[in-house]
Amino acid sequence: MNINKYPEIKPGVKYIKKIYIAVMLFIVGRAMQAASRIDKTIKKEFEDLPDGFTFSLGILPNGPYMIVGKNEKGKVKYMGWNPAGKKLDLKMGIKNMEVAFLVFSFQESTTVAFAHDRFIVDGDLTNALAIVRVLDLVEVYLLPKIITKLAVKRYPKWSELSPVRKHINRILIYVRTFTV
Amino acid sequence: MILPSYYEFCCRVKTISGQKALEKIPGALARMNSFRPMIITDKGVSGAGLIKLVSGAVGKKVKIGAIYDDVPADSDYKVVNAIAKIYRSKGCDSIIVVGGGSPIDTAKGVNILVSLGGNNLLDYCGSGSVKQKLKPLIAVPTTSGTGSEMTLVAVIADKDRNIKMAFPSYFLLPDIAVLDPRMTKTLPPFLTAPTGMDAFTHACEAYIGLAKNPLSDTSALQAIQLVSQNLLKVVKNPNDLNGRLALANASALAGLSFSNSMVGLVHNLGHATGGVCHVPHGACMSIFLPYGLEYNFHKVGDLIGDLLYPIAGAEVFAETPKKARPEKAVACIRQLNQDLHDATGGRHFRNLKEITDRSGKQLVPKETLPLIAKTAIGDGSKVYNTEEITYDDALMVLEHAYEGIPLNRKLIKKGGKGQKF
Numbered sequence: 001m002n003i004n005k006y007p008e009i010k011p012g013v014k015y016i017k018k019i020y021i022a023v024m025l026f027i028v029g030r031a032m033q034a035a036s037r038i039d040k041t042i043k044k045e046f047e048d049l050p051d052g053f054t055f056s057l058g059i060l061p062n063g064p065y066m067i068v069g070k071n072e073k074g075k076v077k078y079m080g081w082n083p084a085g086k087k088l089d090l091k092m093g094i095k096n097m098e099v100a101f102l103v104f105s106f107q108e109s110t111t112v113a114f115a116h117d118r119f120i121v122d123g124d125l126t127n128a129l130a131i132v133r134v135l136d137l138v139e140v141y142l143l144p145k146i147i148t149k150l151a152v153k154r155y156p157k158w159s160e161l162s163p164v165r166k167h168i169n170r171i172l173i174y175v176r177t178f179t180v
Numbered sequence: 181m182i183l184p185s186y187y188e189f190c191c192r193v194k195t196i197s198g199q200k201a202l203e204k205i206p207g208a209l210a211r212m213n214s215f216r217p218m219i220i221t222d223k224g225v226s227g228a229g230l231i232k233l234v235s236g237a238v239g240k241k242v243k244i245g246a247i248y249d250d251v252p253a254d255s256d257y258k259v260v261n262a263i264a265k266i267y268r269s270k271g272c273d274s275i276i277v278v279g280g281g282s283p284i285d286t287a288k289g290v291n292i293l294v295s296l297g298g299n300n301l302l303d304y305c306g307s308g309s310v311k312q313k314l315k316p317l318i319a320v321p322t323t324s325g326t327g328s329e330m331t332l333v334a335v336i337a338d339k340d341r342n343i344k345m346a347f348p349s350y351f352l353l354p355d356i357a358v359l360d361p362r363m364t365k366t367l368p369p370f371l372t373a374p375t376g377m378d379a380f381t382h383a384c385e386a387y388i389g390l391a392k393n394p395l396s397d398t399s400a401l402q403a404i405q406l407v408s409q410n411l412l413k414v415v416k417n418p419n420d421l422n423g424r425l426a427l428a429n430a431s432a433l434a435g436l437s438f439s440n441s442m443v444g445l446v447h448n449l450g451h452a453t454g455g456v457c458h459v460p461h462g463a464c465m466s467i468f469l470p471y472g473l474e475y476n477f478h479k480v481g482d483l484i485g486d487l488l489y490p491i492a493g494a495e496v497f498a499e500t501p502k503k504a505r506p507e508k509a510v511a512c513i514r515q516l517n518q519d520l521h522d523a524t525g526g527r528h529f530r531n532l533k534e535i536t537d538r539s540g541k542q543l544v545p546k547e548t549l550p551l552i553a554k555t556a557i558g559d560g561s562k563v564y565n566t567e568e569i570t571y572d573d574a575l576m577v578l579e580h581a582y583e584g585i586p587l588n589r590k591l592i593k594k595g596g597k598g599q600k601f
């Protein structure tokens with residue numbers, strides 16, 4: 001038996017990146033749903049969006065994606081990873097996997113990524129900006145300051161939110177992201 | 181010079197600049213296989229006899245299909261829909277737009293409809309909807325400011341919802357820009373001043389914005405120099421044709437620059453103020469520009485310092501210590517606003533408080549500032565500003581601009597120093 005005939009199957013780096021991004025999108029999507037019930041600012045941002053508003057954030061051209069939307073009662077829901085058959089009001093796409101990895105591994109801040117034309121936004125820009133603000137806040141809750149600082153233009157001063165509230169919110173969002 | 185790790189730059193507008201540039205239009209149309217253009221313009225332009233000039237230069241060789249001369253001061257989607265109908269019924273095959281920002285934006289909107297089909301521009305909302313080559317579009321700017329002849333975006337208002345929608349696409353770049361000083365000669369000084377400041381602002385914001393790059397920088401610095409050297413001169417002597425041509429070039433250069441590197445706080449607040457209070461764009465730009473620079477000192481102070489060279493010239497630049505250059509640049513801009521204010525008999529505004537319409541009514545009452553701030557955070561240009569802009573930030577800057585006092589920089593919530601590009 002010639003062992004060289006059976007080369008070791010290595011999962012490609014690209015494949016690993018894709019899984020990493022898919023997991024990140026899942027967590028962010030779930031966290032948006034959780035945070036919309038806990039953080040007042042995020043709640044308000046969603047309230048200002050039109051009823052039934054649904055958007056996707058994903059990697060072009062083949063995903064992964066995450067879809068988040070408001071249902072009829074105005075509740076924010078993470079609606080899975082598959083955009084097929086869903087009516088989307090806003091599609092936000094990162095141009096390719098390599099760039100997406102830069103963004104999701106915090107090597108390139110969302111801000112700089114926008115400036116580098118990495119995003120393609122299909123839909124109303126005002127709504128897109130509201131979603132970007134929510135994403136920034138969700139990152140602030142989910143990740144330690146040292147990482148989030150790389151991703152957002154300005155880390156919010158917690159003096160603007162009582163420290164007790166902040167930690168309670170953070171814990172609640174964590175719990176809800178991974179359980180409910 | 182800053183070389184970003186990544187950037188994109190695109191300009192494919194053929195530019196024809198000179199004292200007799202208009203006469204080149206028929207040949208240019210023929211090369212695009214178009215023989216029946218529609219002219220789109222506004223009442224001010226046609227009233228000043230400029231359409232006569234254009235049809236005189238074009239009409240001998242080409243049959244003009246239709247002339248629409250009733251574009252309002254704020255391009256509105258309903259007007260776009262109406263013009264598209266006329267274009268179709270008259271069987272036109274291209275567009276010549278003569279005017280400032282509003283007619284050019286309107287014409288771009290019309291081009292979307294007549295090229296892609298449909299009766300309502302709102303169906304094409306969002307940045308991904310124009311994906312193919314449109315009908316030939318020739319832009320003849322009559323103000324030296326908006327730079328719309330070089331930009332890939334059409335900004336169109338929805339007056340019912342009190343918002344401005346942006347339609348960005350590379351296919352909205354005009355095919356040809358015609359810069360002929362005869363077209364701007366009749367622009368009165370009180371309009372020349374703010375439109376010139378608009379071009380100036382485009383260049384400054386492009387130079388300090390997040391998407392700056394070496395190609396946009398080059399055109400930005402040239403534009404700033406052309407405005408600094410010519411604006412006050414032309415305002416004082418409106419018949420200075422060389423000065424007019426210089427300003428037309430500045431506007432095109434600045435348009436080229438910001439179209440590829442985007443704008444920031446100044447336009448963010450300017451769009452919002454224009455949308456809420458119907459203040460002319462140029463007036464907002466003149467007022468907000470110093471604040472837009474001050475607000476970003478901690479992020480891009482060195483870049484703002486660079487601006488002093490094209491603004492004030494080699495000597496002033498050399499004798500100002502590096503540290504003092506950003507503040508000196510801002511001081512020069514405030515001085516320019518003051519000089520323009522004096523040269524126009526007070527019709528060039530220095531702060532929000534003194535903006536009035538023709539009947540003397542104050543256009544931006546203090547109570548509207550919160551609404552303007554709220555509108556601003558929904559406007560796309562905030563994305564490209566190096567510092568974050570929240571509702572509180574916007575309101576803080578607006579309050580300073582209302583009084584016309586320098587920004588109290590202690591009130592800026594700084595998200596770190598410096599900026600990676």
Ligand SMILES: [Fe+2]
Pocket residue numbers: 326378381382447461465
């Ligand atoms: Fe402008």
